Amino acid sequence: MKSVEIKPDIHWIGAIDWAIRDFHGYVTPDGTTYNNYLIMDEQITLVDTVKDDFAWITIDNIKHLTDPSKIANIVINHIEPDHASGLDKVMSLMPDVNIYISEKGKKGLERVFDTSKWKFNVVKTGDILNTGKYNLLFLETPMLHWPDSMMTYVKEAKLLISQDAFGQHLATASRFDDEFMECSSMAKLDDAVVDYYANILMPFGNLIEKKIADVQALGLEIDMIAPDHGVIWRKGAGEILQRYLDLAGGKADLSVSIIYDTMWHSTERMTLPIMEGIKDEGVGCNVIKLRATPMNVAIKEFWKSRGCLIGSPTLNNMLYPSVAEFLYHLRGLRPKNRIAGAFGSYGWGGGAVRAAYEELNKMKLKTYEPGVQVIYKPSKEDELSCYEFGKEFARKVKDYHKNFK
Numbered sequence: 001m002k003s004v005e006i007k008p009d010i011h012w013i014g015a016i017d018w019a020i021r022d023f024h025g026y027v028t029p030d031g032t033t034y035n036n037y038l039i040m041d042e043q044i045t046l047v048d049t050v051k052d053d054f055a056w057i058t059i060d061n062i063k064h065l066t067d068p069s070k071i072a073n074i075v076i077n078h079i080e081p082d083h084a085s086g087l088d089k090v091m092s093l094m095p096d097v098n099i100y101i102s103e104k105g106k107k108g109l110e111r112v113f114d115t116s117k118w119k120f121n122v123v124k125t126g127d128i129l130n131t132g133k134y135n136l137l138f139l140e141t142p143m144l145h146w147p148d149s150m151m152t153y154v155k156e157a158k159l160l161i162s163q164d165a166f167g168q169h170l171a172t173a174s175r176f177d178d179e180f181m182e183c184s185s186m187a188k189l190d191d192a193v194v195d196y197y198a199n200i201l202m203p204f205g206n207l208i209e210k211k212i213a214d215v216q217a218l219g220l221e222i223d224m225i226a227p228d229h230g231v232i233w234r235k236g237a238g239e240i241l242q243r244y245l246d247l248a249g250g251k252a253d254l255s256v257s258i259i260y261d262t263m264w265h266s267t268e269r270m271t272l273p274i275m276e277g278i279k280d281e282g283v284g285c286n287v288i289k290l291r292a293t294p295m296n297v298a299i300k301e302f303w304k305s306r307g308c309l310i311g312s313p314t315l316n317n318m319l320y321p322s323v324a325e326f327l328y329h330l331r332g333l334r335p336k337n338r339i340a341g342a343f344g345s346y347g348w349g350g351g352a353v354r355a356a357y358e359e360l361n362k363m364k365l366k367t368y369e370p371g372v373q374v375i376y377k378p379s380k381e382d383e384l385s386c387y388e389f390g391k392e393f394a395r396k397v398k399d400y401h402k403n404f405k
């Protein structure tokens with residue numbers, strides 16, 4: 001692997017993880033990258049490190065540019081292990097290096113490593129490190145998405161090193177957005193952006209809007225955004241900022257995601273007339289069976305659509321386990337600006353549809369109740385009820401969607 005100069009004397013020196021398919025529980029069919037950067041200024045400065053298994057790659061990349069012992073500073077924007085578990089291996093080559101980090105980051109590292117000999121410099125928003133021709137401005141971004149998180153803005157390069165924000169889980173030979181789109185597509189890149197946002201940043205929409213407003217208030221000129229995962233936004237820095245504002249502000253497709261599971265195909269049979277009803281109202285529809293779909297993909301599809309219908313059979317008077325797991329996970333992500341409903345089937349006592357609404361109401365989502373349910377297998381009359389339910393839900397979705405234009 002070789003480094004890539006992204007701005008004059010600023011080099012990407014990260015690692016590509018082609019093989020990872022389980023990123024702390026998320027399915028990552030396209031792998032990921034661990035990006036970090038070396039600023040070859042009068043004071044050579046490393047920004048971020050990488051996951052432990054890949055430390056040898058970033059060390060190798062550093063050695064192609066300089067003797068690691070000549071590095072004066074390390075900026076640590078985030079201490080999650082995919083970025084900081086390789087830190088001690090890198091640090092062993094530069095024992096006198098100055099570390100620039102947030103207060104919470106320092107405290108976190110002290111729990112993980114023997115830091116007794118490390119030279120910490122705790123920084124806050126607005127602090128500047130001058131490395132020679134470059135000035136590095138630190139921006140704390142607590143809870144985006146860990147308490148320690150911060151970003152580093154390289155003023156003279158108009159470069160924002162944004163840590164996890166604006167990232168994507170994509171292992172690719174392309175280092176830049178425009179390169180990626182030449183050999184793939186904007187749709188694939190945007191899908192990766194939404195997947196990342198929905199699964200990691202969904203709870204923090206308000207914070208994202210505020211932080212972007214803070215950056216704009218500071219008058220920072222940004223013509224490149226370099227996240228710590230995926231491609232660097234060289235052509236589309238403005239567009240990805242706007243995309244994040246849209247995602248944080250509740251922008252969604254005029255569509256419904258039907259997210260369901262089934263035991264003996266009764267709930268599954270309900271999805272078809274419901275989908276027909278939605279479609280006949282001119283609203284898009286996507287149908288996702290939970291046992292056939294990784295959790296993070298179901299979450300992404302939920303987030304793309306303005307409306308969501310949860311389908312579940314009743315098992316022991318409760319939700320089917322995969323549906324319960326999905327709703328439990330979704331509640332933790334604190335979804336907003338979506339309308340939801342539920343449907344399902346049962347054999348005798350019922351309970352799943354009621355339980356689904358209980359979960360949706362805990363999330364404080366707007367709901368359309370009471371949903372529709374059938375006993376055993378849907379009859380022709382039941383199918384008509386499902387169709388009408390789909391149509392009525394789609395009308396509610398269209399009404400609600402008007403609030404977001």
Ligand code: FEO
Pocket residue numbers: 078080082083145146164228229
């Ligand atoms: Fe990519 Fe929060 O770590």
